[in-house]
Amino acid sequence: MSAIRVVTGRSLLVAVIGLMACSSGPTTTTRVPVRTGPAPARTQPAAPAYSTTATATMHDLAGGRVGTVTFTDTYAGLLIRGTVSELGLGAHAIHIHAVGRCDAPFTTAGPHFNPEGRQHGFKNPNGPHLGDIPNIDTPASGRLTFEFLLPYVTLRGKNAIMDGDGAAIIIHTSKDDYVTDPAGDSGARAACGVITLAR
Numbered sequence: 001m002s003a004i005r006v007v008t009g010r011s012l013l014v015a016v017i018g019l020m021a022c023s024s025g026p027t028t029t030t031r032v033p034v035r036t037g038p039a040p041a042r043t044q045p046a047a048p049a050y051s052t053t054a055t056a057t058m059h060d061l062a063g064g065r066v067g068t069v070t071f072t073d074t075y076a077g078l079l080i081r082g083t084v085s086e087l088g089l090g091a092h093a094i095h096i097h098a099v100g101r102c103d104a105p106f107t108t109a110g111p112h113f114n115p116e117g118r119q120h121g122f123k124n125p126n127g128p129h130l131g132d133i134p135n136i137d138t139p140a141s142g143r144l145t146f147e148f149l150l151p152y153v154t155l156r157g158k159n160a161i162m163d164g165d166g167a168a169i170i171i172h173t174s175k176d177d178y179v180t181d182p183a184g185d186s187g188a189r190a191a192c193g194v195i196t197l198a199r
């Protein structure tokens with residue numbers, strides 16, 4: 001109880017000093033605007049700089065639809081979420097390629113997205129490409145859902161993958177060894193999706 005009394009006493013003291021300062025200072029009057037009428041409408045907070053989204057529909061070499069991937073710019077990087085099937089059991093490389101074209105056998109998607117001119121692979125001392133992504137691993141059910149965050153890439157901000165010629169996401173037949181330039185010894189391109197900005 002004594003602690004409360006001390007605090008109350010201090011508050012009073014501050015209030016008294018404040019009053020004295022006001023009365024002893026120059027005679028300026030501070031007018032506090034008094035609002036009349038209805039409250040002003042709240043303005044919406046500014047939209048976040050990173051809120052852009054995009055999607056890609058994955059097709060295999062025969063043109064069959066094998067999955068979808070969504071992309072979202074976040075304050076932490078590019079969030080990638082996907083569901084794929086019909087890829088075959090086991091690990092597969094997955095990368096963002098530099099061109100938004102998926103004509104079988106998907107060579108039109110170009111090399112990995114690589115705006116910094118580095119080599120391929122997380123374990124490569126001269127790497128990685130900014131389009132490199134960790135492997136995905138298809139379970140026995142054949143259906144796989146995955147999520148990745150690429151911290152140095154955006155859709156429309158710094159290191160934007162959606163540049164003049166767009167971008168594609170490709171899944172390979174084999175896994176990425178994370179070191180062999182230029183594509184991690186990951187085999188043929190098995191599925192491809194053109195990344196398309198949401199409208």
Ligand SMILES: [Cu+2]
Nearest residue numbers: 094095170183
């Ligand atoms: Cu690739």
Ligand SMILES: [Zn+2]
Nearest residue numbers: 112120129132
């Ligand atoms: Zn790469």
